[in-house]
Amino acid sequence: MTVRLLPCGRRAVLVELDDVLGFQAALTQSPPDGVVELVPAARTLLVRFDPSMTNAERLGALLRQVSPVDSVAADAGEVVIPVVYDGEDLADVAAETGLSEASVIARHTAGTYVSAFCGFAPGFAYLTGSDPALHVPRRSSPRTRIPAGSVAIAGEYSAIYPSASPGGWRLLGRTGVPVWDVERDPPNLLPPGTRVRFTAVPS
């Protein structure tokens, strides 16, 4: 397995590797001294540490010796998300992929998605499983404000914006399903392992 250690300030290192969840599981089983938080993402694991207890060099030497352990994401059930497909970027995505708007919608609703990891903002889940034809890059300049409930795609991921925020993803539509509710336990509707289906509904 290739592991690359990337610098990330004096309180964290970013580990780039193939098996993020297996590496995270190994570190969770036996955390090196000074590690305070692990944040998984698509191809990387951020390892935050207490700079009074360790440093990037010392921690890096330990991280190079870690072997990933088997990790099976728990099946966290299935959630159906009704979507009004009238997003601002629908026409652009159609033009860029050479598909009609109707077929962008058909392909987006055909997939079964799985929440791979969470991040960006509370309740924001990165959903894998989208049709490769819909793998489009982010906008070249992020919007400063995207409305809550926006259903968007970028690269291999789909996501639902939990609250109004800036963002660079392509907006396909919107849903009224709240993906984050701090009064709910857990507040996150789509923890890792959750299966998700999108259905098209009229506005």
Next chain:
Amino acid sequence: MKLEVVRPGFATTVQDLGRPGHAALGVGRSGAADRESFRLANRLVGNPDDAAALEVTLGGLVLRASGVTTVAVTGAACPLSKGGPNGPITLWPGEELALGTAVSGLRCYVAVRGGIDVPPVLGSRATDTLGKLGPPPVTAGMLLPIGPAPRAFPVVDLAPRAALPAEPVLRVTPGPRRDWFTAPDELLSTVYTVSPDSDRVGIRLTGPALARARHDELPSEACVPGSLQVPPSGRPILFHADHPTTGGYPVIAVVEEADLDLAAQLRPGQTVRFRAA
């Protein structure tokens, strides 16, 4: 004891030292943008460092105390209707404290003895403006509950602080995607201007564009406060207190944690430079 918000000013939120440790849920650190000024304000009224206080952007806040209490104002240089900055101020029942418009710096901290006693969310009373966590932004007429006074009493009358630098320089270390840029050291030779589009999420900078050596998409990855993220426009965004916990644009460098307090005081239109730590 309550503090009544007579006028909220330009933008005022309740802050503490934030809610670290929940990034894997998408929940960021948040908390006071200028943490040293925040801590000082609390110490000046005898509070523990992490008691909740007000973060006031650009000033304009007017408060009225329902009972006798002690407050302190730190951070940006802001004219006060009573007392002075960086020292305890006693307010009598019904008395008002007005903050004028900040003349240098951007953010003031108003601590009140006993702390602002709003319910914590995920262990913190900070308002996360991106994540929409914690108490809502402060509005006129709001009655802020104040907790019981701590045992400790204020012990100093004044804690003088150096003026903010006229030409701020922030120290950086290399970021994880420094090699995605053709000439990453241009970051250190450029004079950037702070965009009016800046807030607690990020400080957007204008200046010559940094050229990318790689044009492929970066899979989203976790980032830390102080990350200088560069979108395809080539103009860096300095991720601050309420930054997203993951980002999909390359991070060229990371501003030192200690210099984030200075970054929090940058005003739109002001220039800023970076140097290697």
